[in-house]
Amino acid sequence: MLKELIQFTNSIDAQFKAIGIIPKEGLHIKLRFEEIDNTLSISKNCQYELFSKKDKEVSGFLKNIASLAQLSWMVNTNKCFDLPSKGIHSCSPYCLAFKRESIRGGAKFNEAKIKLYDRINAYFDKAIELLDDDSEKQGATVFRNALNNEDKLKSFLDQINEFNSLKDPDYIVFYLDVPIEKYKIPNDKYLAGKLFNTEEYNTEGSNGLAYGTSNFFNGFNSKKPYLIHQSATFDITGRISAEDAKTLYEFETIAGRRSLPNPLPICL
Numbered sequence: 001m002l003k004e005l006i007q008f009t010n011s012i013d014a015q016f017k018a019i020g021i022i023p024k025e026g027l028h029i030k031l032r033f034e035e036i037d038n039t040l041s042i043s044k045n046c047q048y049e050l051f052s053k054k055d056k057e058v059s060g061f062l063k064n065i066a067s068l069a070q071l072s073w074m075v076n077t078n079k080c081f082d083l084p085s086k087g088i089h090s091c092s093p094y095c096l097a098f099k100r101e102s103i104r105g106g107a108k109f110n111e112a113k114i115k116l117y118d119r120i121n122a123y124f125d126k127a128i129e130l131l132d133d134d135s136e137k138q139g140a141t142v143f144r145n146a147l148n149n150e151d152k153l154k155s156f157l158d159q160i161n162e163f164n165s166l167k168d169p170d171y172i173v174f175y176l177d178v179p180i181e182k183y184k185i186p187n188d189k190y191l192a193g194k195l196f197n198t199e200e201y202n203t204e205g206s207n208g209l210a211y212g213t214s215n216f217f218n219g220f221n222s223k224k225p226y227l228i229h230q231s232a233t234f235d236i237t238g239r240i241s242a243e244d245a246k247t248l249y250e251f252e253t254i255a256g257r258r259s260l261p262n263p264l265p266i267c268l
C-alpha cells in the first residue's frame with residue numbers, strides 16, 4: 001500500500017499540491033533586517049496580519065506566509081525543538097511559532113515549569129544547527145536576539161492592536177523576511193532526520209540513502225511489552241528510504257487539507 005501511495009503522490013501536479021494551503025489561525029508577523037552603522041539588526045517596523053478560517057479571502061501576504069509556514073513546521077510535537085514542553089511548534093531558524101496560551105496571560109503560562117520566554121534561546125540553538133553557512137547563521141542569530149525574552153516579544157506585540165483579540169488556541173508566529181529558498185534548506189535538513197518513526201533501526205543503503213521505519217500511521221510497542229509479538233523472529237517488518245518517507249509525509253499533509261478525492265484513484 002505504501003508503494004502505491006508514494007507513486008500516486010509523485011504523480012500529483014505541483015499546483016494541485018498547493019491547493020488548500022492556509023496559515024494557522026492567529027497572528028502572523030514578518031520581521032525584516034535593517035543595517036545601522038554597519039550593524040545588522042531587526043527593524044521595529046513589522047508587517048503583520050490576523051488570520052481566521054472564517055475569512056472568505058486570503059490576502060497575498062497570508063498566502064506567502066502559508067508557504068513559509070509549510071517549510072517551518074514540526075513533523076509532530078514529539079519531534080519539535082522544544083522538548084519536553086512542546087510549546088514552540090516551528091522548527092526553523094527563520095521562524096518562531098507558539099500559541100497565545102503559552103505566554104503571559106495565557107491559560108498554560110502559570111503551569112509551565114520553564115516559561116516559554118526562557119526556552120527561546122534553546123529552541124534557536126537547535127534550529128540554527130540546521131544551517132551550514134556562517135553568514136546565514138549570523139542572520140538567524142540576529143533574528144533570535146530580537147525575540148529571546150519577554151520584553152523583546154512584548155515590544156512587537158504591544159504595537160499590534162489585533163494581539164488583544166487573540167484567544168488561547170490562536171498562534172503567534174514570527175517570520176524572518178528572507179527568500180523562500182532559504183527556508184527550504186534547513187527544512188530539508190530537519191525532515192531528513194525526523195521522518196522515520198525512530199532512528200533505532202536506521203541503516204544506510206548501497207546508494208547512500210538512509211533507510212528506516214515508516215512513520216506513516218506506524219508505531220511501536222516498546223513501552224508496552226504485553227503488546228509486543230513475542231514469537232516473531234524479527235524486530236521490524238521492513239524499511240523505507242528517506243526519500244519515500246518524505247513523499248509519505250507530503251501525502252499525509254495534502255490529505256489533511258481534504259483536497260484529494262475519496263476514495264483515492266489508485267490500484268492495489
